[in-house]
Amino acid sequence: MSQPVVYVKSKENIVQRYEGNPIITKEDIPAAAKGVYNSGCIKTTEGKYVMLCRVETPSMKQLIWPADSDDGINFTPRPEPIKMPDTDDFKEYTAGMYYDPRVTLIEGTYYVVFACHSGHSCRLGLMESPDMKEFKWKGFITETDNRNGVLFPEKINGLYARLDRPNTGDGAGYMWVSYSPDLIHWGQSSAVAMTQDEWGWKKNGPGAVPIKTDKGWLVIYHAVNVQCAAQYVYHLGVMLLDLKDPSKVIARAKAPILSPVKEYELHGLTYAVVFTCGAVLEDDGEVKIYYGGADTVQCLATAKLDDLVDACFNR
Numbered sequence: 001m002s003q004p005v006v007y008v009k010s011k012e013n014i015v016q017r018y019e020g021n022p023i024i025t026k027e028d029i030p031a032a033a034k035g036v037y038n039s040g041c042i043k044t045t046e047g048k049y050v051m052l053c054r055v056e057t058p059s060m061k062q063l064i065w066p067a068d069s070d071d072g073i074n075f076t077p078r079p080e081p082i083k084m085p086d087t088d089d090f091k092e093y094t095a096g097m098y099y100d101p102r103v104t105l106i107e108g109t110y111y112v113v114f115a116c117h118s119g120h121s122c123r124l125g126l127m128e129s130p131d132m133k134e135f136k137w138k139g140f141i142t143e144t145d146n147r148n149g150v151l152f153p154e155k156i157n158g159l160y161a162r163l164d165r166p167n168t169g170d171g172a173g174y175m176w177v178s179y180s181p182d183l184i185h186w187g188q189s190s191a192v193a194m195t196q197d198e199w200g201w202k203k204n205g206p207g208a209v210p211i212k213t214d215k216g217w218l219v220i221y222h223a224v225n226v227q228c229a230a231q232y233v234y235h236l237g238v239m240l241l242d243l244k245d246p247s248k249v250i251a252r253a254k255a256p257i258l259s260p261v262k263e264y265e266l267h268g269l270t271y272a273v274v275f276t277c278g279a280v281l282e283d284d285g286e287v288k289i290y291y292g293g294a295d296t297v298q299c300l301a302t303a304k305l306d307d308l309v310d311a312c313f314n315r
């Protein structure tokens, strides 16, 4: 390790797990399922919460299944998942594997970015919705070997902006930012945040939609450390990116804000995973962090926005 580990007492327990976790399980879905996890979530302009559940079927295909809530805690899945296009192109590049949806409201329209997995590896797809009821497929927005795409909630310097996590040659994987005039064609890409010595050794991927603060864009992300027997452990962390140039990291917490310790985070279809695809900032400064536990159940935790920002500065 090239840098000393920094211990940050003040960050302990800034994230509180919801005592009723998990908030959605496979039993809640009106279809056979192996798990519900890594779901995106947004509070609509009407003040309702819509979760886009990642549902894994018994044949290990994935569905994106909307669920509604008035309080952001108790969700009712709709009768059907989102209908995906029945085209050769969509089937070729998804093979029934589309997952980890992140939903962003930009200028009155909802956009959903999600991973599309096939024999061509993973790329990102885009849907749009006027109301979180009807969803329209827009197309693939990356070439292969990219994942964890999430759109910023506003244009930056006149362009749409996206964080994602391309695979790097050594398999480490870290966050990049790209820009687009139309959400379909992307470029001006640059690296944002590399892996780190303390705990985010591998796979540093953006999680929830970035939250705008006066200190910068707050990004809740995931990263992996590796235990013996090559066991990956997924944690959540926070960092702040420059408001005008999000390739610049302003501050980054040196310890995770959430690590898998609960039974429902440790044991499931995958061992030891907490993984977020959505967070909602409430008017009182509370952030609801929606996260998947052990690739099996959907969970909720809360934190104060100010504490998350403070955590980035390790104070």
Ligand code: BMA
Pocket (backbone or CB within 6 Å): 038, 099, 100, 234, 270, 273, 275, 292, 295
């Ligand atoms: C990542 C993604 C996530 C998953 C995580 C842990 O690569 O596929 O959907 O939660 O691995 O298995």
